[in-house]
Amino acid sequence: MPKTRVLLALVPVLLLTACGTEGGAGSGGADTVSPDLPVAGTAWQVEAVTVDGRRAAAPDGARVEFEENGRVGGSGGCNAFNAVVAVRGDTLTVTDRQSTMMGCADGRGTFEKEFLTAFSGPLKGTLKGDALRLSSADGRNVLELNAEPDAPLRGTTWKIDGLVSKKTASSLPAGSEAKARFVVGADGRVTGNLGCNNFSATARLDEKARTLTVEGPAATTRMMCTSPQMKLETKLYELLDGPLTYRLNHRTLTLTDASGEGLTATAAAR
Known part of the structure; x- marks a missing residue:
């Protein structure tokens, strides 16, 4: 076939190739796919x-x-x-x-x-x-x-807002939601309220192993409260009797014992 005919035969192919590449991902054309909004995590x-x-x-x-x-x-x-x-x-x-x-x-x-x-x-x-x-x-x-800024474990008021049982979360018993909160102090003490009475206890924090261990009996007030509040307080005192693994994610704190029982808490607004 003469060279002139070969060149003419290639023209439509070249035009189609050019049209097919125009508007690709790098050119901002109609076929451009916008990146997903980076909200995960x-x-x-x-x-x-x-x-x-x-x-x-x-x-x-x-x-x-x-x-x-x-x-x-x-x-x-x-x-x-x-x-x-x-x-x-x-x-x-x-x-x-x-x-x-x-x-x-x-x-x-x-x-x-x-x-x-x-x-x-x-x-x-x-x-x-x-x-x-x-x-x-x-x-x-x-x-x-x-x-949302990340909350530090120490010095933050953690409002207890749920219970954990073997990775299954549940809300607090009705009528017990208002008072339960605690603070891990820089001085190695944990203070707060577990549903009814105020408490204070010495704690050991291992940031490398991510464990929190309350050492010795807690000092508490002796008020009587409603049944849901007392029930929650008893549950939380039992939970604190041993080493707890903690997981800190932004402004949410999870504490669990070796059996998977634990609590979730959210950093209170300052």
Whole structure:
């Protein structure tokens, strides 16, 4: 075949090749796939929520934590929740949400209801520095989140908010949620309240082995409280009678004994 005909035959092929490569991942064309929003393994404080144009500031304790395994958990300011989250580009889709069912006072219930309304379904995420904004497709529902600083184990007031039994978490007994908290001091003492009475005890903290061991009997007050509070206190005192392994994740602390029994706690707002 003459060379001229060969060249003419190659022209359509070259044109098709050029068209096929235009708009690829590196050129910003229509076929470009945006990178997924980098939220896996991050934790956020809820700043405010807007539902149908009504903006409400969040109470202390409202938070969202995205795990590495495609799940998300946290608190709406009163109850704990968890859900499944799928991230594709700048869109997060929240499904299969579940939450505890405690009663919420001081307007927390109203805020939590609107928070759960906004934190559902497909949400467009916008990340700017330490601020994350999640909004519904029509823009009527918006969540404003700020990056949550990690809490140090020592010196933080840890509010006990759940019990653990062989890796299964549960909420505290109804009527016992308000008082249980403790502080691990720099002086090697643990102080606080385990549901009814104030207590103080000497503790040994091994940060390399990640263990906390209460040494010797605790000094306590001698008040009588409601049955749920006393039941929780008895449970927690039994738990503290031995070495505990701790896991610290952002502002959540988990303490478990060798059998898998333990507690979960959240850093109280300062």
